[in-house]
Amino acid sequence: MEQAVTVGLDGSAESMAAAHWAAGEALRHHRTLCLLHAWPMLSPKAVAAPSEADQNYWSKRLVDDARNELHERCPDLPLTEALVAEDATTALLRAAAESWMCSARVGWGLPKASSWATSACTWWAVRNGP
Template identity: 45%
Template sequence: MPRPIVVGLDGSRESLAAADWAAEEALLRGLPLRLVHAWEGLPSDAADLPELDAPRHWAWRILRTAMDRLHEKYPQVPLSGDQIARPAADALVTANAESELLVLGSRAFSGIGGFMAGSVASATVAHAERPVVLVRAGTTTEDERLPDAAGRPSAVTPHRAVVVGLDPANSCEELLAFAFECAALHTAPLHVLHTWQLPYMPAAAEAKARWALRGAATRRLDRVLGPWREKYPGVELHALTEEGRPAQRLLDVTKDADLLVVGRRMRPAGGLGAHTGPVAHAVVHHARCPVAVVPHP
Protein backbone atom coordinates (compact mmCIF):
# COMPACT_ATOMS: atom_id res chain seq x y z
CA MET A 1 0.00 0.00 0.00
CA PRO A 2 1.50 3.39 -0.96
CA ARG A 3 2.51 5.78 1.78
CA PRO A 4 0.29 8.90 1.88
CA ILE A 5 1.33 12.51 1.82
CA VAL A 6 0.36 13.88 5.24
CA VAL A 7 -0.62 17.45 6.12
CA GLY A 8 -0.66 18.90 9.62
CA LEU A 9 -3.66 21.22 10.06
CA ASP A 10 -4.28 23.87 12.71
CA GLY A 11 -6.80 26.07 10.90
CA SER A 12 -4.28 28.81 10.03
CA ARG A 13 -3.77 30.29 6.56
CA GLU A 14 -0.35 28.66 6.55
CA SER A 15 -1.70 25.16 7.14
CA LEU A 16 -4.39 25.62 4.48
CA ALA A 17 -1.71 26.67 1.99
CA ALA A 18 0.22 23.55 3.00
CA ALA A 19 -2.88 21.43 2.35
CA ASP A 20 -3.24 22.86 -1.17
CA TRP A 21 0.45 22.28 -1.90
CA ALA A 22 0.22 18.73 -0.59
CA ALA A 23 -2.90 17.97 -2.64
CA GLU A 24 -1.15 19.11 -5.83
CA GLU A 25 1.83 16.93 -4.94
CA ALA A 26 -0.40 13.93 -4.17
CA LEU A 27 -2.11 14.36 -7.53
CA LEU A 28 1.24 14.54 -9.31
CA ARG A 29 2.65 11.49 -7.50
CA GLY A 30 -0.54 9.43 -7.61
CA LEU A 31 -0.62 9.12 -3.80
CA PRO A 32 -3.38 9.41 -1.19
CA LEU A 33 -3.57 12.50 1.01
CA ARG A 34 -4.09 12.32 4.78
CA LEU A 35 -5.04 15.35 6.88
CA VAL A 36 -4.06 15.30 10.55
CA HIS A 37 -5.31 17.64 13.27
CA ALA A 38 -3.64 17.02 16.63
CA TRP A 39 -5.60 18.01 19.75
CA GLU A 40 -4.21 16.88 23.06
CA GLY A 41 -7.56 17.15 24.83
CA LEU A 42 -8.18 15.55 28.22
CA PRO A 43 -8.17 11.96 29.53
CA SER A 44 -10.99 9.72 28.31
CA ASP A 45 -12.72 9.71 31.72
CA ALA A 46 -13.38 13.45 31.24
CA ALA A 47 -14.60 13.08 27.66
CA ASP A 48 -18.21 14.00 28.51
CA LEU A 49 -17.44 17.27 30.28
CA PRO A 50 -19.53 20.13 28.78
CA GLU A 51 -16.54 22.45 28.66
CA LEU A 52 -14.98 20.18 26.04
CA ASP A 53 -17.84 20.67 23.58
CA ALA A 54 -16.51 23.93 22.11
CA PRO A 55 -12.89 22.85 21.53
CA ARG A 56 -14.07 19.47 20.25
CA HIS A 57 -16.43 21.16 17.78
CA TRP A 58 -13.69 23.59 16.66
CA ALA A 59 -11.21 20.74 16.13
CA TRP A 60 -13.71 18.78 14.04
CA ARG A 61 -14.64 21.91 12.05
CA ILE A 62 -11.00 22.54 11.11
CA LEU A 63 -10.65 19.04 9.72
CA ARG A 64 -14.07 18.82 8.06
CA THR A 65 -13.82 22.23 6.36
CA ALA A 66 -10.39 21.43 4.92
CA MET A 67 -11.50 18.00 3.70
CA ASP A 68 -14.60 19.40 1.97
CA ARG A 69 -12.56 22.12 0.30
CA LEU A 70 -9.86 19.75 -0.94
CA HIS A 71 -12.35 17.14 -2.12
CA GLU A 72 -14.02 19.80 -4.27
CA LYS A 73 -10.73 21.09 -5.72
CA TYR A 74 -8.97 17.73 -6.13
CA PRO A 75 -11.65 15.04 -6.57
CA GLN A 76 -9.10 12.61 -8.06
CA VAL A 77 -7.01 12.50 -4.86
CA PRO A 78 -7.94 9.80 -2.29
CA LEU A 79 -8.51 11.78 0.91
CA SER A 80 -8.73 10.90 4.59
CA GLY A 81 -8.63 12.84 7.85
CA ASP A 82 -7.78 12.09 11.46
CA GLN A 83 -8.11 13.87 14.77
CA ILE A 84 -5.35 12.72 17.11
CA ALA A 85 -5.58 13.29 20.86
CA ARG A 86 -1.87 13.74 21.43
CA PRO A 87 0.58 16.65 21.66
CA ALA A 88 0.97 18.12 18.17
CA ALA A 89 4.70 17.49 17.67
CA ASP A 90 4.45 13.86 18.84
CA ALA A 91 1.47 13.21 16.57
CA LEU A 92 3.16 14.79 13.55
CA VAL A 93 6.44 12.91 14.04
CA THR A 94 4.50 9.63 14.20
CA ALA A 95 2.49 10.56 11.11
CA ASN A 96 5.70 11.51 9.31
CA ALA A 97 7.19 8.04 9.91
CA GLU A 98 4.21 6.51 8.11
CA SER A 99 4.19 9.00 5.21
CA GLU A 100 5.90 9.62 1.92
CA LEU A 101 6.39 13.17 3.16
CA LEU A 102 4.83 15.49 5.73
CA VAL A 103 3.69 19.01 4.77
CA LEU A 104 3.33 21.81 7.33
CA GLY A 105 2.44 25.49 7.16
CA SER A 106 5.17 27.94 8.08
CA ARG A 107 5.11 31.69 8.64
CA ALA A 108 7.56 33.71 6.57
CA PHE A 109 10.47 35.57 8.12
CA SER A 110 9.72 34.51 11.68
CA GLY A 111 11.32 32.05 14.04
CA ILE A 112 8.71 32.30 16.79
CA GLY A 113 4.98 32.21 17.26
CA GLY A 114 2.23 30.12 15.73
CA PHE A 115 1.35 26.45 15.96
CA MET A 116 3.23 25.48 12.81
CA ALA A 117 5.78 28.30 12.83
CA GLY A 118 7.38 27.85 16.20
CA SER A 119 8.10 25.02 18.60
CA VAL A 120 5.80 22.45 16.96
CA ALA A 121 7.32 22.80 13.50
CA SER A 122 10.85 22.96 14.90
CA ALA A 123 10.36 19.84 17.02
CA THR A 124 8.73 17.98 14.14
CA VAL A 125 11.49 18.78 11.67
CA ALA A 126 14.20 17.99 14.22
CA HIS A 127 12.80 14.50 14.97
CA ALA A 128 11.32 13.50 11.60
CA GLU A 129 12.57 10.32 9.94
CA ARG A 130 11.22 11.21 6.49
CA PRO A 131 11.09 14.45 4.48
CA VAL A 132 9.14 17.45 5.79
CA VAL A 133 8.02 20.29 3.50
CA LEU A 134 7.23 23.73 4.96
CA VAL A 135 4.90 25.98 2.95
CA ARG A 136 4.18 29.71 3.37
CA ALA A 137 0.71 31.23 3.48
CA GLY A 138 -0.37 32.58 0.11
CA THR A 139 1.65 30.04 -1.89
CA THR A 140 -0.22 29.33 -5.15
CA THR A 141 0.19 27.18 -8.24
CA GLU A 142 1.23 30.30 -10.15
CA ASP A 143 4.08 30.91 -7.68
CA GLU A 144 5.61 27.55 -8.65
CA ARG A 145 5.71 28.41 -12.35
CA LEU A 146 7.45 30.92 -14.56
CA PRO A 147 5.45 33.97 -15.69
CA ASP A 148 3.95 33.92 -19.18
CA ALA A 149 5.33 35.83 -22.16
CA ALA A 150 3.67 39.02 -20.92
CA GLY A 151 5.18 38.64 -17.45
CA ARG A 152 1.87 37.65 -15.82
CA PRO A 153 1.41 34.77 -13.34
CA SER A 154 0.41 31.54 -15.05
CA ALA A 155 -0.71 28.06 -14.00
CA VAL A 156 0.36 26.43 -17.29
CA THR A 157 3.92 27.67 -17.88
CA PRO A 158 6.96 25.50 -16.95
CA HIS A 159 7.88 25.05 -13.30
CA ARG A 160 10.53 27.20 -11.68
CA ALA A 161 13.73 25.47 -10.61
CA VAL A 162 14.15 23.03 -7.76
CA VAL A 163 17.26 24.01 -5.75
CA VAL A 164 19.21 21.67 -3.48
CA GLY A 165 22.07 22.65 -1.18
CA LEU A 166 24.79 20.01 -1.11
CA ASP A 167 27.98 19.32 0.83
CA PRO A 168 29.77 16.50 -1.06
CA ALA A 169 31.78 15.71 2.08
CA ASN A 170 28.62 14.38 3.78
CA SER A 171 26.18 11.61 2.92
CA CYS A 172 23.86 12.97 0.25
CA GLU A 173 22.11 9.98 -1.37
CA GLU A 174 18.74 10.66 0.30
CA LEU A 175 19.00 14.37 -0.41
CA LEU A 176 19.79 13.97 -4.10
CA ALA A 177 17.22 11.21 -4.57
CA PHE A 178 14.49 13.50 -3.22
CA ALA A 179 15.65 16.53 -5.24
CA PHE A 180 16.03 14.68 -8.54
CA GLU A 181 12.66 12.95 -8.12
CA CYS A 182 10.96 16.31 -7.43
CA ALA A 183 12.60 17.89 -10.47
CA ALA A 184 11.60 14.95 -12.67
CA LEU A 185 7.99 14.93 -11.42
CA HIS A 186 7.61 18.69 -11.91
CA THR A 187 9.55 18.72 -15.21
CA ALA A 188 11.64 21.44 -13.58
CA PRO A 189 15.35 22.28 -13.87
CA LEU A 190 17.46 21.24 -10.89
CA HIS A 191 20.11 23.57 -9.48
CA VAL A 192 22.62 21.86 -7.18
CA LEU A 193 24.53 24.38 -5.08
CA HIS A 194 27.83 23.60 -3.34
CA THR A 195 29.45 26.50 -1.50
CA TRP A 196 33.01 27.04 -0.42
CA GLN A 197 34.79 29.71 1.60
CA LEU A 198 38.23 31.23 1.36
CA PRO A 199 40.18 30.91 4.62
CA TYR A 200 42.02 33.89 6.01
CA MET A 201 45.33 34.46 4.22
CA PRO A 202 47.55 37.30 2.97
CA ALA A 203 45.86 39.34 0.28
CA ALA A 204 48.62 38.54 -2.22
CA ALA A 205 47.72 34.83 -2.09
CA GLU A 206 43.94 35.20 -2.31
CA ALA A 207 43.53 35.16 -6.09
CA LYS A 208 45.49 31.93 -6.57
CA ALA A 209 43.83 30.25 -3.60
CA ARG A 210 40.38 31.27 -4.79
CA TRP A 211 41.02 29.78 -8.24
CA ALA A 212 42.25 26.51 -6.69
CA LEU A 213 39.36 26.22 -4.25
CA ARG A 214 36.76 26.91 -6.91
CA GLY A 215 38.30 24.26 -9.17
CA ALA A 216 38.41 21.69 -6.37
CA ALA A 217 34.79 22.39 -5.43
CA THR A 218 33.68 21.98 -9.04
CA ARG A 219 35.46 18.63 -9.35
CA ARG A 220 33.95 17.35 -6.09
CA LEU A 221 30.46 18.28 -7.20
CA ASP A 222 30.91 16.75 -10.66
CA ARG A 223 32.04 13.44 -9.13
CA VAL A 224 28.98 13.28 -6.89
CA LEU A 225 26.54 14.22 -9.64
CA GLY A 226 27.95 11.89 -12.32
CA PRO A 227 25.78 8.85 -11.48
CA TRP A 228 22.70 11.01 -11.02
CA ARG A 229 23.08 12.55 -14.47
CA GLU A 230 22.91 9.03 -15.89
CA LYS A 231 19.96 8.01 -13.69
CA TYR A 232 17.92 11.10 -14.57
CA PRO A 233 18.93 12.05 -18.13
CA GLY A 234 15.71 14.00 -18.63
CA VAL A 235 16.38 16.42 -15.77
CA GLU A 236 17.93 19.73 -16.79
CA LEU A 237 20.82 19.90 -14.32
CA HIS A 238 22.83 22.96 -13.30
CA ALA A 239 25.83 22.41 -11.00
CA LEU A 240 26.69 25.59 -9.10
CA THR A 241 29.82 26.15 -7.02
CA GLU A 242 29.78 29.52 -5.31
CA GLU A 243 31.87 31.27 -2.69
CA GLY A 244 30.08 32.25 0.49
CA ARG A 245 28.11 31.02 3.47
CA PRO A 246 25.75 28.16 2.56
CA ALA A 247 22.55 29.58 4.04
CA GLN A 248 22.97 33.03 2.50
CA ARG A 249 23.89 31.69 -0.93
CA LEU A 250 20.90 29.32 -0.88
CA LEU A 251 18.57 32.19 0.00
CA ASP A 252 20.02 34.23 -2.88
CA VAL A 253 19.64 31.37 -5.40
CA THR A 254 16.08 30.48 -4.36
CA LYS A 255 14.48 33.92 -4.71
CA ASP A 256 12.65 32.64 -7.80
CA ALA A 257 12.64 28.89 -7.06
CA ASP A 258 9.79 26.38 -6.96
CA LEU A 259 11.26 24.38 -4.07
CA LEU A 260 14.39 24.43 -1.90
CA VAL A 261 15.74 21.10 -0.64
CA VAL A 262 18.17 20.91 2.29
CA GLY A 263 19.44 18.06 4.42
CA ARG A 264 19.31 17.37 8.13
CA ARG A 265 21.81 14.98 9.65
CA MET A 266 20.16 12.44 11.95
CA ARG A 267 21.99 11.73 15.17
CA PRO A 268 22.80 8.09 15.95
CA ALA A 269 20.74 6.18 18.51
CA GLY A 270 21.70 7.28 22.00
CA GLY A 271 22.72 10.77 20.90
CA LEU A 272 21.58 13.70 23.02
CA GLY A 273 18.48 15.44 21.71
CA ALA A 274 17.79 16.33 18.11
CA HIS A 275 18.76 19.25 15.94
CA THR A 276 17.92 20.85 12.63
CA GLY A 277 21.34 22.24 11.73
CA PRO A 278 22.26 25.88 11.09
CA VAL A 279 21.67 25.88 7.32
CA ALA A 280 18.26 24.18 7.48
CA HIS A 281 17.26 26.38 10.42
CA ALA A 282 18.13 29.56 8.52
CA VAL A 283 16.39 28.70 5.26
CA VAL A 284 13.26 27.32 6.96
CA HIS A 285 12.70 30.71 8.57
CA HIS A 286 13.73 32.96 5.69
CA ALA A 287 13.24 31.27 2.29
CA ARG A 288 10.31 32.60 0.29
CA CYS A 289 9.58 29.32 -1.49
CA PRO A 290 8.53 25.98 0.06
CA VAL A 291 11.42 24.23 1.85
CA ALA A 292 11.91 20.45 2.03
CA VAL A 293 14.07 19.19 4.89
CA VAL A 294 15.37 15.67 4.15
CA PRO A 295 16.84 13.58 6.99
CA HIS A 296 19.97 11.59 6.19
CA PRO A 297 22.64 9.61 8.10
Protein backbone atom coordinates in the same frame (compact mmCIF):
# COMPACT_ATOMS: atom_id res chain seq x y z
CA MET B 1 -0.64 -0.42 2.74
CA GLU B 2 0.14 2.61 0.58
CA GLN B 3 1.95 5.43 2.32
CA ALA B 4 0.00 8.68 2.14
CA VAL B 5 0.96 12.29 1.81
CA THR B 6 0.09 13.77 5.23
CA VAL B 7 -0.54 17.42 5.99
CA GLY B 8 -0.86 18.95 9.45
CA LEU B 9 -3.74 21.39 9.88
CA ASP B 10 -4.02 24.05 12.58
CA GLY B 11 -6.71 26.31 11.13
CA SER B 12 -4.31 28.95 9.80
CA ALA B 13 -4.15 30.19 6.22
CA GLU B 14 -0.58 28.86 6.10
CA SER B 15 -1.64 25.34 7.02
CA MET B 16 -4.35 25.46 4.34
CA ALA B 17 -1.70 26.59 1.81
CA ALA B 18 0.39 23.58 2.91
CA ALA B 19 -2.70 21.38 2.39
CA HIS B 20 -3.13 22.66 -1.18
CA TRP B 21 0.55 22.04 -1.89
CA ALA B 22 0.32 18.54 -0.37
CA ALA B 23 -2.83 17.82 -2.43
CA GLY B 24 -0.88 18.64 -5.58
CA GLU B 25 1.93 16.30 -4.52
CA ALA B 26 -0.56 13.53 -3.72
CA LEU B 27 -2.20 13.89 -7.14
CA ARG B 28 1.15 13.95 -8.98
CA HIS B 29 2.36 10.82 -7.19
CA HIS B 30 -0.97 8.94 -7.09
CA ARG B 31 -1.17 8.96 -3.29
CA THR B 32 -3.93 9.47 -0.75
CA LEU B 33 -3.87 12.76 1.17
CA CYS B 34 -4.27 12.45 4.93
CA LEU B 35 -5.51 15.54 6.78
CA LEU B 36 -4.00 15.48 10.28
CA HIS B 37 -5.07 17.62 13.20
CA ALA B 38 -3.49 17.05 16.61
CA TRP B 39 -4.75 18.48 19.87
CA PRO B 40 -3.98 16.95 23.29
CA MET B 41 -7.47 17.77 24.60
CA LEU B 42 -9.39 15.68 22.04
CA SER B 43 -12.03 13.53 23.65
CA PRO B 44 -11.12 9.83 23.26
CA LYS B 45 -14.63 8.81 22.22
CA ALA B 46 -17.19 10.33 19.91
CA VAL B 47 -19.56 12.48 21.91
CA ALA B 48 -23.26 12.02 21.21
CA ALA B 49 -24.12 15.58 22.13
CA PRO B 50 -25.11 18.80 20.40
CA SER B 51 -22.21 20.47 18.59
CA GLU B 52 -21.89 23.23 21.22
CA ALA B 53 -21.23 20.56 23.88
CA ASP B 54 -18.87 18.42 21.76
CA GLN B 55 -15.29 18.92 22.96
CA ASN B 56 -14.05 17.87 19.52
CA TYR B 57 -16.38 20.16 17.53
CA TRP B 58 -13.75 22.72 16.40
CA SER B 59 -11.18 20.06 15.55
CA LYS B 60 -13.74 18.17 13.45
CA ARG B 61 -14.92 21.37 11.78
CA LEU B 62 -11.35 22.43 10.93
CA VAL B 63 -10.69 19.10 9.19
CA ASP B 64 -14.15 19.02 7.55
CA ASP B 65 -13.69 22.55 6.15
CA ALA B 66 -10.27 21.63 4.75
CA ARG B 67 -11.62 18.38 3.26
CA ASN B 68 -14.52 20.23 1.59
CA GLU B 69 -12.25 22.92 0.13
CA LEU B 70 -9.76 20.37 -1.20
CA HIS B 71 -12.50 18.11 -2.58
CA GLU B 72 -13.95 21.09 -4.46
CA ARG B 73 -10.59 21.77 -6.14
CA CYS B 74 -9.47 18.13 -6.49
CA PRO B 75 -12.59 15.92 -6.67
CA ASP B 76 -10.62 12.80 -7.66
CA LEU B 77 -8.13 13.05 -4.79
CA PRO B 78 -8.55 10.28 -2.20
CA LEU B 79 -8.68 11.86 1.28
CA THR B 80 -8.46 10.44 4.78
CA GLU B 81 -8.62 12.23 8.11
CA ALA B 82 -6.78 11.80 11.38
CA LEU B 83 -7.76 13.55 14.59
CA VAL B 84 -4.99 12.74 17.06
CA ALA B 85 -5.09 13.31 20.82
CA GLU B 86 -1.46 14.30 21.28
CA ASP B 87 0.77 17.33 20.91
CA ALA B 88 1.52 18.54 17.39
CA THR B 89 5.24 17.75 17.48
CA THR B 90 4.70 14.12 18.44
CA ALA B 91 1.85 13.66 15.96
CA LEU B 92 3.76 15.22 13.06
CA LEU B 93 6.98 13.34 13.69
CA ARG B 94 5.05 10.06 13.91
CA ALA B 95 3.17 10.94 10.71
CA ALA B 96 6.46 11.78 8.96
CA ALA B 97 7.81 8.33 9.84
CA GLU B 98 4.65 6.58 8.57
CA SER B 99 3.89 8.73 5.51
CA TRP B 100 5.42 8.95 2.06
CA MET B 101 5.56 12.74 2.56
CA CYS B 102 4.53 14.99 5.44
CA SER B 103 3.85 18.72 5.28
CA ALA B 104 2.92 21.34 7.88
CA ARG B 105 3.60 24.97 8.54
CA VAL B 106 6.71 25.73 10.55
CA GLY B 107 5.80 26.70 14.09
CA TRP B 108 3.00 24.15 14.37
CA GLY B 109 4.77 22.45 17.21
CA LEU B 110 7.83 21.67 15.12
CA PRO B 111 11.29 22.30 16.48
CA LYS B 112 13.41 24.17 13.93
CA ALA B 113 15.89 21.29 13.85
CA SER B 114 13.25 18.93 12.42
CA SER B 115 12.26 21.25 9.59
CA TRP B 116 13.87 21.79 6.23
CA ALA B 117 12.62 25.35 6.11
CA THR B 118 14.12 28.76 6.65
CA SER B 119 12.46 31.37 8.82
CA ALA B 120 10.91 32.82 5.63
CA CYS B 121 9.25 29.52 4.73
CA THR B 122 5.84 28.65 6.16
CA TRP B 123 5.86 24.86 5.59
CA TRP B 124 8.18 21.89 5.62
CA ALA B 125 8.16 18.56 3.91
CA VAL B 126 9.79 15.23 4.57
CA ARG B 127 9.66 12.48 1.96
CA ASN B 128 10.28 8.81 2.70
CA GLY B 129 11.48 6.60 -0.13
CA PRO B 130 11.68 7.10 -3.89
